[in-house]
Amino acid sequence: MTAAVLFQSVSRHFGAVRAVDGVDLSIAEGEFFAMLGPSGSGKTTCLRLIAGFEQPTSGHIEIFGETAEGVPPYRRNVNTVFQDYALFPHLSILDNVAYGLMVKGVGKAERRRAAEEALAMVALPGYGARKPGQLSGGQRQRVALARALVNRPRVLLLDEPLGALDLKLREQMQEELKTLQKTLGLTFVFVTHDQGEALSMADRVAVFHDGKVRQVGTPEEIYRRPRSRFVADFVGSSNILSPALCAALGLGAGTASLRPEQISLGPATGDRIGLTGRAVSASFLGPVNRLTADCGGERIVAALPAGVALPAPGAEVTLSFDRSALHLMEDA
């Protein structure tokens, strides 16, 4: 099957800055694909390369099997939901949503009907007569979504669309986006720096760092088997065990990651591995509490369930975890 979006060693350099550096990607049709990374990691530039706002310095991009280089944005069957929504301030909500149909020459009655329909889909029926300035951030976000979807794009690009919303609204929109994507069967490419958002929404995640893709996989793969220290650190939090400790535990050469929630307090039983050390600090966080311990020079963070009594700083502690919780990483 042809990939919805295909990157073959794509680079985009701005002078000496390698914003995107030799990226290979294949996004399948109907997939919810997240590009995750810190700011400046090249994820937004990748999105702009798909949209056509940027041209690659080198490499090759295909959208549904068609070469994308040299094709202007207005000839690509992809649409973008912008981070700042980019609604036209001088047009009514209805005209904003109908814009794509208007420039394609669709008749007035027809585009009016389609725009009303799209507004109903994002739960904003009857808002057509207002101006963007009269809407709240969440409502504007929905209008931007309707304006993109009304064109029936083959790929929908979303550039940190939930970044400006408050927590409650963001969680609600995450649900809605996910449902929308499933019902429409569209390919979504979603850029975010929020790992929680990427893990909870995406079918697959690409982790970006310094213009390169560090790992691509399902959220579970990325979380359980991070390939590098960067991914282990950026996606969730992780203990990085030094090569010396890995060797002592009989894991082999390299560093390993260990998720804090995999560690429990108390001596090892059965197949579990135990570490003794001294408690450094303990903090109360609510549902889980965090214990930091010093085990022979290694700093280990454990996330303990609320019921477990926290040892006082300085007290001797024994931590244990399952051998399978350790994940040896391919590169440091």
Place this chain on the structure above:
Amino acid sequence: MAAVAGLSAPSRTTGTTGRLSDLLWRHPRLLLGLLLGPPLAWLGVVYLGSLAVFLSQSIFAIDDFSGLITYEPTLATYRQLFSDANLDIIVRTLSMAAVVTLASIVVAFPIAYYAARYARGGWKALFYLGVMLPLWSSYLVKIYAWKLILAKEGIVTWAFERLHLGWLLDAWLALPVIGGNSLSVSYTGTFLVFVYVWLPFMILPIQAALERVPGSLVEASADLGADPRQTFRHVLLPLALPGIVAGSIFTFSLTLGDYIIPQIIGSSRLFIGQAVYAQQGTAGNIPLAAAFTVVPIVIMAVYLWAARRMGAFNAL
């Protein structure tokens, strides 16, 4: 010690300045009045007042025999204003102002667009310098320089001949109305100099308007399938319209009122400004000069009303 004393209420209200600033702080309206009073008195009494007195002269008329003003309200002066010769002057000035404004928009828009969307750092500084620099030198010097540039022996004629295009210039000058013996004595010359002199007043407002259009709007338009021409028509132009209207108010009203450029460059036929100058000076017909002055004011009022009706200020 001093440090401890500082903890109690700071008592620095000694001295007249201190007491004055406390007074103004407590009565902000007094401060506002002091700041706005003098300029408002200047504008209101000296400027608007004398303008009103001058304009009110237009309802009187001059006695043809004695040359004295008869202080009885009459429409005779306005009848005189709409005589064929004077109507010619009004139509001529109005057409020139309209053509100059249109040409200024066409020339200014790309410059303003480049400055607002592409120029950064040093280039932006260079842009401002380039636009403002002509305003630093005397208006008269520039106009006389243009007189030389456009003269029959000037650089424009020379350049056309060097490019073997002298025939083109001759053909243009042979055209009725806009032609003449040389550019410097034709309406074409007057037009060129008007556009040159007023151009900064068009570029700056358009640039300011475009500066406020986020780049993502242009990208969104392209993303939704609009080609550059459609993006210009449906996004850039409507959002730049307040700037274009502001700029055209400058170019239009400045052209309507100017009497120096058409006197130095162009045919000897009069523009409104020259007519006012001649009527209140040599002819001593103050009522007619006042009536002529009413014309640009009425035209500008109609223009602003029409611009408002067309929604030019909606995006503000």
